[in-house]
Amino acid sequence: MSELEFYPFHNGAYKHVPHKSVISEHSRTNFVSLPTTFYDKALAQRSFDDFLEILIGCERLGYDGVLHSEQHNGPIGLSAQAMLAAAYLAANTERMLIAAVGPILNAYLSPVRLAEEIAMVDMLSNGRLILGLPMGLGAQYHSYGVTDPTAARDRFREGHELLIRSMTEEGPFAFQGEWFNVPYVNLWPRPVQDPHPPIWVPAAGSRETLELCAKHHYTYQAVLTPRKVLLRNCELFRELCAEEGYEPPPQQIAAVFFVHVAETDEQARREAEPHFAWLMQNFFRSTFQDSFAPGHVSEGSLRGMAAGGGYRSRDISEMSWDDLIAEDWLIAGSPDTVGERLEKLTSEMGAGRVIVYMDGASTPRWMIEKTLAIFAEEVMPHFRPPGGKPVWARGEDSRPFMTASECAAVTGGAKAIAAAQLADGSLVDTRTAHVPELRRPIEL
Amino acid sequence: MRGLATTYRRAGSGPTVVYLHGMDLTQRWLPFHQSLSQRVDLIAPEQPGFGDTPMPQWLRSIDDVVLHLDDLFETLGLDDLHLVGFSLGGWIAAAFAVAYPRRLTSLTLAAPFGLRVVDSPPYDVFRMTPEESDDVLFNGHRDEVITDDPEADRVETFVHSYLELTAAARLAWNPRYDHRFDRRLERVACPALVIAAQDDHVLPREHCERWAELLPSGRLTVLEGRSAPTGHMMVALEPKRLADLIADFVTAEEAQQ
Numbered sequence: 129m130s131e132l133e134f135y136p137f138h139n140g141a142y143k144h145v146p147h148k149s150v151i152s153e154h155s156r157t158n159f160v161s162l163p164t165t166f167y168d169k170a171l172a173q174r175s176f177d178d179f180l181e182i183l184i185g186c187e188r189l190g191y192d193g194v195l196h197s198e199q200h201n202g203p204i205g206l207s208a209q210a211m212l213a214a215a216y217l218a219a220n221t222e223r224m225l226i227a228a229v230g231p232i233l234n235a236y237l238s239p240v241r242l243a244e245e246i247a248m249v250d251m252l253s254n255g256r257l258i259l260g261l262p263m264g265l266g267a268q269y270h271s272y273g274v275t276d277p278t279a280a281r282d283r284f285r286e287g288h289e290l291l292i293r294s295m296t297e298e299g300p301f302a303f304q305g306e307w308f309n310v311p312y313v314n315l316w317p318r319p320v321q322d323p324h325p326p327i328w329v330p331a332a333g334s335r336e337t338l339e340l341c342a343k344h345h346y347t348y349q350a351v352l353t354p355r356k357v358l359l360r361n362c363e364l365f366r367e368l369c370a371e372e373g374y375e376p377p378p379q380q381i382a383a384v385f386f387v388h389v390a391e392t393d394e395q396a397r398r399e400a401e402p403h404f405a406w407l408m409q410n411f412f413r414s415t416f417q418d419s420f421a422p423g424h425v426s427e428g429s430l431r432g433m434a435a436g437g438g439y440r441s442r443d444i445s446e447m448s449w450d451d452l453i454a455e456d457w458l459i460a461g462s463p464d465t466v467g468e469r470l471e472k473l474t475s476e477m478g479a480g481r482v483i484v485y486m487d488g489a490s491t492p493r494w495m496i497e498k499t500l501a502i503f504a505e506e507v508m509p510h511f512r513p514p515g516g517k518p519v520w521a522r523g524e525d526s527r528p529f530m531t532a533s534e535c536a537a538v539t540g541g542a543k544a545i546a547a548a549q550l551a552d553g554s555l556v557d558t559r560t561a562h563v564p565e566l567r568r569p570i571e572l
Numbered sequence: 573m574r575g576l577a578t579t580y581r582r583a584g585s586g587p588t589v590v591y592l593h594g595m596d597l598t599q600r601w602l603p604f605h606q607s608l609s610q611r612v613d614l615i616a617p618e619q620p621g622f623g624d625t626p627m628p629q630w631l632r633s634i635d636d637v638v639l640h641l642d643d644l645f646e647t648l649g650l651d652d653l654h655l656v657g658f659s660l661g662g663w664i665a666a667a668f669a670v671a672y673p674r675r676l677t678s679l680t681l682a683a684p685f686g687l688r689v690v691d692s693p694p695y696d697v698f699r700m701t702p703e704e705s706d707d708v709l710f711n712g713h714r715d716e717v718i719t720d721d722p723e724a725d726r727v728e729t730f731v732h733s734y735l736e737l738t739a740a741a742r743l744a745w746n747p748r749y750d751h752r753f754d755r756r757l758e759r760v761a762c763p764a765l766v767i768a769a770q771d772d773h774v775l776p777r778e779h780c781e782r783w784a785e786l787l788p789s790g791r792l793t794v795l796e797g798r799s800a801p802t803g804h805m806m807v808a809l810e811p812k813r814l815a816d817l818i819a820d821f822v823t824a825e826e827a828q829q
Contacts, residue, residue: 160699270699276745278738279632417699422745423738430734434727 129471132511133192133379133481133519135227136500140179140196140213141411141489142203144171148409148445158202159267159414166203176206178493180213184220185497189504192518193225193258195483198232201271204411210260211245218253223520223527226253229260229328229349234283235272239291240310246295246325247317254527255320256520260349261288262330263337266424267414278423281336283307288340295324320528328382333361334429342368342376349382350477355456362477378480383473386458387484389503393461399495400460401449403488408452411489413445463506470507547572573647576640579624580617584609587677587826588650589818590641591616594659595697595740596733597718597808598623604807607815612654612822617644619664621739634667634686634743634750641668645675652829654822656680658807659774660740666753666783669760678825679760680818681783682767682795683775683804688749692776698741708773711803718808757786763828764790765821767814770801793817 145151145158145166155162183194196213199205207213214228228249236242250257263284269277286305290313293303299314319325328347331337338361341348348365350358362381369376388400425433452458459469474482486499509516520526529535546558547570560566581601589612591605598618608614619637621627630636641664645653655676657665662684669679685694695708706714750756764787768780784792795802795817797810806814 156699156701273746276741278742278745415699415701417701420734422698422734422741425734427731427735430731431727434730 135195137195139205140207187224195227227258232264239287243294250319257325266421267418277421381479382481383479384483388460403491406490592657592661604811611819658682679764774804
């Protein structure tokens with residue numbers, strides 16, 4: 129078996145919304161404008177708590193990490209700020225990796241603000257953050273109120289440059305772009321990981337996004353598209369990496385699959401079929417105009433879609449269980465079946481990471497926890513080196529330090545003395561100024 | 573012109589009228605153009621990103637179109653002209669009038685976008701589905717007034733309309749108005765006519781009323797339909813009546829000069 133890393137994904141969706149057959153009485157779809165009158169505070173809180181607690185539980189199950197996203201203006205996901213959720217997950221786990229995929233750069237007024245959040249979460253988690261940089265769904269541009277979808281790519285490109293420079297270059301420096309002008313980019317705090325947390329980019333296949341991943345050695349998160357398009361994307365990605373002069377390790381492609389594992393193939397279908405049907409019918413269904421806000425898609429991609437065969441060209445809401453299996457979007461069955469399919473499908477893609485999408489949005493927490501437990505114990509070990517340890521438990525502990533004494537041992541030493549001037553005019557070293565025999569004037 | 577191949581159509585004689593189109597119905601000489609050009613010298617440019625005028629990288633806001641139009645008028649040697657704008661073109665025409673108030677003899681705005689009218693936003697055309705468009709834009713009469721080219725390539729038509737909507741989004745997505753018009757329209761020196769549709773499903777009547785109020789020499793008129801109340805797409809629904817209304821206004825103002 130190949131070696132794979134596993135990252136369960138949960139969306140934190142709110143499922144108490146009208147079915148697609150009646151939703152038109154209230155809204156075109158669940159995107160953008162489903163009225164908040166459908167929002168019940170207690171039910172929402174419950175969904176949100178389940179979302180966080182399921183992900184936290186993945187550490188004890190032995191997953192390499194967890195992945196969450198952010199969604200806006202609708203029930204698709206109640207986690208509206210990926211960095212906030214990542215901070216909570218960081219505080220409630222010790223070792224596993226936390227992939228926030230992620231903050232929508234274009235929803236920020238300034239990328240420097242995002243850099244600050246990244247640095248904070250990286251500190252809170254002791255360097256366990258994986259940063260996702262999605263372009264954001266077209267539908268979300270209808271409600272940001274920050275920019276417009278025609279600017280999305282240009283603004284993202286420049287925002288990405290500023291974001292990375294703020295984390296990697298010494299400050300202060302001036303940034304003079306078309307979209308951002310920051311006279312003093314001076315990032316305090318700074319990320320723990322050097323030079324910054326690993327970056328994953330979800331891509332449906334736009335060449336520009338794959339080029340970005342290849343150029344910067346980012347992980348390409350293979351968003352579900354028709355299987356033949358997906359395989360073509362993986363091939364193109366490897367070609368683009370080759371043009372950059374390297375061969376990407378399998379970990380640089382993260383496959384995404386709906387996954388449901390149970391005792392038998394039949395049982396897996398019995399359990400999960402209604403929930404994945406619900407997901408397809410209600411949550412991925414959107415109008416073209418909402419999904420592809422004007423300018424959000426490049427002319428080339430648009431022609432591909434119009435001619436057929438491109439990104440989600442079929443009506444996704446009509447995909448049945450059998451369609452999902454046939455398209456290789458869903459891996460379901462007994463542990464043996466799931467293990468075999470995983471091996472085959474990840475090998476075809478050359479993927480070394482798997483995002484385990486086990487949340488059908490209407491799937492109850494107990495069922496998700498059941499499938500996660502079976503998967504962890506009966507599938508995952510086959511894809512691991514002997515000993516079955518997750519990436520974070522192999523080799524040296526990558527966290528910079530956990531205790532005050534370790535900190536004292538690893539510190540590089542103060543770059544300047546924390547001095548203060550007292551009433552008598554003397555300048556003292558604040559570390560010792562409270563001890564009379566050590567309080568003496570110092571020179572800086 | 574300054575590196576941008578700009579398409580325009582011109583016909584007729586008499587006072588010079590420049591007509592600025594809305595978000596679509598480009599690449600064609602409509603019955604409306606035909607009617608209007610029988611009474612005036614009509615110039616109908618296709619704005620950057622629309623029709624056969626490509627979308628330049630520099631197109632970011634209405635200001636860019638205003639400067640482009642000034643270049644165009646300069647190139648064509650137009651001095652005193654009557655400017656007419658429909659829908660999004662109305663916003664552009666008004667912005668031009670604010671920037672170059674002395675270049676215009678008159679200003680006509682038909683169902684113009686561009687004002688902030690609190691609590692009465694226009695319909696969100698950026699989310700409009702093809703199924704909704706007939707009712708929203710044409711009040712259900714599209715098939716009676718628009719003949720689609722049966723030879724047209726499906727993919728090309730689809731891509732072209734997406735790109736035109738993209739150009740519109742560059743100009744009018746965020747924000748969807750220019751609140752500075754409230755103060756700036758005072759600069760518009762020439763006589764102005766605001767034409768409202770009777771039953772506009774896109775633009776609430778309050779917008780036209782407010783335009784007429786803010787324009788120093790502004791006057792509001794409502795274009796009535798022959799058999800049904802006019803909808804937003806007056807230019808297609810009532811081409812002759814709209815053309816006559818504009819030509820009457822232009823001719824009268826020309827005589828005043």
